Each structure stands twice: as C-alpha cells, then as structure tokens.
Amino acid sequence: MSLTRNKKNVSQFQYSLKDEPLHRVTDYKYLGVLITSDLNWNAHVKYVFNKTPTKLFFLKRTLKSSSCETKLLHIKPLYVQCSNTQILPGSLTRR
Template structure:
C-alpha cells in the first residue's frame, strides 16, 4: 500500500508557542508533508497543544448548522417531529466523544 502525500499531514504536539524552526520536514515519496496546528482523527479535532477548544467549536458549529437547517425545513411540522429530528440529527453530533473533553477544566468560561 502506498500513502498519498497530498492527504497526509504532520501534527507536532507541543506547548511551545511557535513551531520548531529549522526542523527537517517529513516527506513521503519525495513530497514534503504540510505541518498543521490541528487535525481531525475519527471525528475528534486534535490541536497541537491538546486543547479541546477547536474540537468544541467545530462540534458546536456543525450542530448549529444542522439545527438551523431543521428549523428552516420543519417550520410547519408538529413538535413531535421536530423533537425526533433533533434527537436524530443534532444530539448525536453533540454527544459524540463528549466524555473525552467534558469537563476538561473549570475556568471563567466554564461554570463549575
């Protein structure tokens, strides 16, 4: 099996504010791989400093987008249909891998 270099990325896990300068870039078949700050793996966004903020933002944006779609298209439906649509399309997105990051820390943005 051969890897497609265009679909591969390098994610360096570090608390340093800047990327390592002068680091030798990784390559596959002579093609240099691009270095990213965050990558999606099995539906979970992993940030270079292991912060869950990008993952939570992605999940919230996706759920809000789906909820907006349902509100626009189910405007005249009964509350039972709206509830069923919410539980089918929005709630699983919010709950997927939530045990990993919630509660990840208490702070001014997060109530105890």
C-alpha cells in the first residue's frame, strides 16, 4: 500500500527489502485502526461493528455472577462503541 497526497497519477513503485519484493496490500491494521489505501473509514467501522458483539458476549459470560455496577462498568463502553458505529457512520467517512 502506498499513501500519497496526490490521488491521481499514483506510481506503482515496487518496494523491496534486502532484494526481496514486498507484497502490496490494500489495507493494513495499525494500532487497532484499519487503514485502507483510499483512506476511507468504512472498512474500520465495519471491523469494529463486527468485533463488538463477540466482545460483549464474552463479557456477559464472564461477568454473569458480578454485581450490576461491575457489569455496567465493563459493558457500557462496548455498547457505546457499537451504537456510535450505527448512529454516526456517515460522519466518520469522507464523501
């Protein structure tokens, strides 16, 4: 993946490391953020949205015998994260 300021006339340079060609990718996960070659947030939002229910199920199972306050402390951030991707997906992408 090559990132440039110029969206037009992007040269397809073949990068290499120790004379071994590097494979070109269209997206890359860096520090938990999915970066695509067109710098669009849709793939990252979809990734987070699909990952959240799995985490939520794990927490519900783990915290089954915990107090209500403890459950809210751990589950609320995931709920907010999931609902924000449903409510605000258009605000995260450039059109």
